[in-house]
Amino acid sequence: MKKHWLRGLMLGVSLALLLSGSVALAQGLFIRANKPCVECSEDSRYPTNDRYLLEFTFGGWDTNYDLCVRTTIDGVLLGAGCDDGYPPRDPSTVKDFFPCEWPEYEPVVLSLPVGDVSAAHEEPGPLGLWVYRLWQEIPGRPNPSAQVSFLVAEVCEEEFVPEAGSVLLLGSGLAGLAGYATLRWRTRE
Numbered sequence: 001m002k003k004h005w006l007r008g009l010m011l012g013v014s015l016a017l018l019l020s021g022s023v024a025l026a027q028g029l030f031i032r033a034n035k036p037c038v039e040c041s042e043d044s045r046y047p048t049n050d051r052y053l054l055e056f057t058f059g060g061w062d063t064n065y066d067l068c069v070r071t072t073i074d075g076v077l078l079g080a081g082c083d084d085g086y087p088p089r090d091p092s093t094v095k096d097f098f099p100c101e102w103p104e105y106e107p108v109v110l111s112l113p114v115g116d117v118s119a120a121h122e123e124p125g126p127l128g129l130w131v132y133r134l135w136q137e138i139p140g141r142p143n144p145s146a147q148v149s150f151l152v153a154e155v156c157e158e159e160f161v162p163e164a165g166s167v168l169l170l171g172s173g174l175a176g177l178a179g180y181a182t183l184r185w186r187t188r189e
Contacts, residue, residue: 029144031058031134037156040100040126052097054150058134059091061144065136073152074128082137098126098152127152 034055041052061067070080102125130152135145 029060029146031146031148033148033150037151038098039156040098040152042100044099046097053095055095057093061136065138068135070133072131073124076124
């Protein structure tokens with residue numbers, strides 16, 4: 001048993017790294033967009049083409065408290081507020097459609113600057129970097145929050161960039177399992 005301690009240690013560390021990566025992704029309030037960039041549509045009718053639609057999945061909130069959302073476009077506050085009883089189930093999935101031009105609107109005065117967000121006297125156009133931030137105000141506990149950002153553009157040239165932390169956890173877990181297999185193979189010989 002003494003000669004196999006390294007094998008057991010490598011197996012344990014590898015499994016811990018793999019599990020920590022998947023557990024970290026599964027906890028708490030979250031919001032995800034199915035793509036980093038969505039093209040806007042020249043047509044104002046709801047499209048059938050997924051190129052103009054962005055699907056959001058969000059969940060992990062405490063149903064006893066309001067779910068709050070803040071939306072910015074290129075750092076300009078578009079709106080913020082808390083809704084009681086919305087959405088009805090956890091998790092929820094919605095699809096949003098982005099026309100290239102919004103209909104005529106009345107200029108509005110939004111709230112004062114909040115952090116990295118500037119106040120605006122007019123609504124910005126739909127093109128630019130959108131940021132949705134979800135949070136809940138829960139007394140006596142840290143407020144859970146989640147954020148997603150995506151680009152609304154006339155033409156999207158998508159580029160896949162893997163999340164560094166997930167790749168590191170997966171790679172180190174697989175390297176540990178490979179080392180474990182190598183040690184096991186050597187002991188058989």
